[in-house]
Amino acid sequence: xxxxxxxxxxxxxxxxxxxxxxxxxxxxxxxxxxxxxxxxxxxxxxxxxxxxxxxxxxxxxxxxxxxxxxxxxxxxxxxxxxxxxxxxxxxxxxxxxxxxxxxxxxxxxxxxxxxxxxxxxxxxxxxxxxxxxxxxxxxxxxxxxxxxxxxxxxxxxxxxxxxxxxxxxxxxxxxxxxxxxxxxxxxxxxxxxxxxxxxxxxxxxxxxxxxxxxxxxxxxxxxxxxxxxxxxxxxxxxxxxxxxxxxxxxxxxxxxxxxxxxxxxxxxxxxxxxxxxxxxxxxxxxxxxxxxxxxxxxxxxxxxxxxxxxxxxxxxxxxxxxxxxxxxxxxxxxxxxxxxxxxxxxxxxxxxxxxxxxxxxxxxxxxxxxxxxxxxxxxxxxxxxxxxxxxxxxxxxxxxxxxxxxxxxxxxxxxxxxxxxxxxxx
Numbered sequence: 001x002x003x004x005x006x007x008x009x010x011x012x013x014x015x016x017x018x019x020x021x022x023x024x025x026x027x028x029x030x031x032x033x034x035x036x037x038x039x040x041x042x043x044x045x046x047x048x049x050x051x052x053x054x055x056x057x058x059x060x061x062x063x064x065x066x067x068x069x070x071x072x073x074x075x076x077x078x079x080x081x082x083x084x085x086x087x088x089x090x091x092x093x094x095x096x097x098x099x100x101x102x103x104x105x106x107x108x109x110x111x112x113x114x115x116x117x118x119x120x121x122x123x124x125x126x127x128x129x130x131x132x133x134x135x136x137x138x139x140x141x142x143x144x145x146x147x148x149x150x151x152x153x154x155x156x157x158x159x160x161x162x163x164x165x166x167x168x169x170x171x172x173x174x175x176x177x178x179x180x181x182x183x184x185x186x187x188x189x190x191x192x193x194x195x196x197x198x199x200x201x202x203x204x205x206x207x208x209x210x211x212x213x214x215x216x217x218x219x220x221x222x223x224x225x226x227x228x229x230x231x232x233x234x235x236x237x238x239x240x241x242x243x244x245x246x247x248x249x250x251x252x253x254x255x256x257x258x259x260x261x262x263x264x265x266x267x268x269x270x271x272x273x274x275x276x277x278x279x280x281x282x283x284x285x286x287x288x289x290x291x292x293x294x295x296x297x298x299x300x301x302x303x304x305x306x307x308x309x310x311x312x313x314x315x316x317x318x319x320x321x322x323x324x325x326x327x328x329x330x331x332x333x334x335x336x337x338x339x340x341x342x343x344x345x346x347x348x349x350x351x352x353x354x355x356x357x358x359x360x361x362x363x364x365x366x367x368x369x370x371x372x373x374x375x376x377x378x379x380x381x382x383x384x385x386x387x388x389x390x391x392x393x394x395x396x397x398x399x400x401x402x403x404x405x406x407x408x409x410x411x412x413x414x415x416x417x418x419x420x421x422x423x424x425x426x
Contacts, residue, residue, distance in 0.1 A: 024097040028077040070119040079125030083193035101139040119153030134162040141173035160201040171230035205262040234265040242287025243272040247318035252309035269295040294320040341393040355388030
């Protein structure tokens with residue numbers, strides 16, 4: 001049956017022009033959110049085309065407000081897998097299309113020359129086999145880099161289960177690689193994507209991680225020789241949330257594992273969105289966008305604010321609040337940690353004050369070396385003072401219920417001590 005479907009695909013493909021294919025395969029790619037700012041720099045070669053300046057890709061915004069974009073498409077939306085949650089599954093009755101590698105190359109160059117894009121994000125359904133599909137994706141990137149000297153950003157989706165030698169090749173041409181974990185747990189995959197296994201997906205992640213580590217070490221040892229970099233912008237992944245009953249606590253636990261084991265640059269959380277005639281095992285309602293937002297906030301707290309996944313939810317309440325951000329929830333339920341003196345507390349303690357962002361903590365630490373900060377200073381830094389007031393001390397503010405101290409300030413170690421205690425007890 002799959003061979004028959006593939007034959008039909010090729011027949012239908014021959015009757016489509018490039019514009020028709022682009023409409024289908026660009027629309028099909030919208031479900032994959034795991035594209036990000038590149039973080040990579042690639043200078044144009046003599047006689048080459050374009051460059052990647054590290055500012056970002058995928059409709060991201062640079063620090064100076066510039067919007068940058070990429071051509072985000074699937075090589076094909078035909079797939080031999082039957083993942084229940086995926087609209088492109090083999091049993092789905094949708095219009096199919098397929099690009100040749102040459103067509104993707106020509107589209108990328110044409111769009112780039114017209115100043116529509118600054119790079120390419122290329123994914124694909126699984127056709128014939130993981131190895132065959134990965135070879136097709138690599139052919140696009142290799143042609144752009146070697147034949148057309150393309151210096152723009154390239155993000156390739158890697159196919160879990162493909163040969164390791166193909167991973168090694170892909171990383172030489174792509175700025176970023178990603179292997180989607182798909183769903184938070186193996187039991188979720190068994191339920192909705194029985195052909196996929198988390199162990200296979202994580203093996204591919206590990207191959208990317210090991211290759212990148214080796215490449216980075218070689219470049220440090222030989223700064224003058226400049227060995228070829230491997231996926232300079234690292235790797236990312238995506239998981240669909242809300243398609244199963246898996247809790248936010250388990251999702252954040254999986255995220256912690258992936259960040260720790262494979263040093264991912266980013267995990268993308270995509271709320272499940274129902275589609276017509278979906279499988280009865282799937283929810284009838286879309287995952288609330290605010291749940292996506294809370295997961296991203298929690299992810300940020302874990303990566304940049306020193307929070308542990310187990311601090312953000314509990315066994316009794318495994319779901320993140322939809323009405324309150326996770327940092328405020330933690331602060332409200334841990335009154336013993338507050339108030340924090342912004343002029344004396346260590347960085348780790350100030351990071352936990354609601355309303356004070358990561359960059360402002362660095363500014364506060366720098367400014368207080370020269371003078372004490374008062375509320376007006378915090379307002380000038382655009383700290384959300386109203387949100388922060390119950391949790392901080394300044395020379396002109398002590399929260400209601402907090403006893404004024406005779407000492408100039410509590411020691412840094414005293415203020416930060418509760419962090420270790422709380423982390424160990426939750």
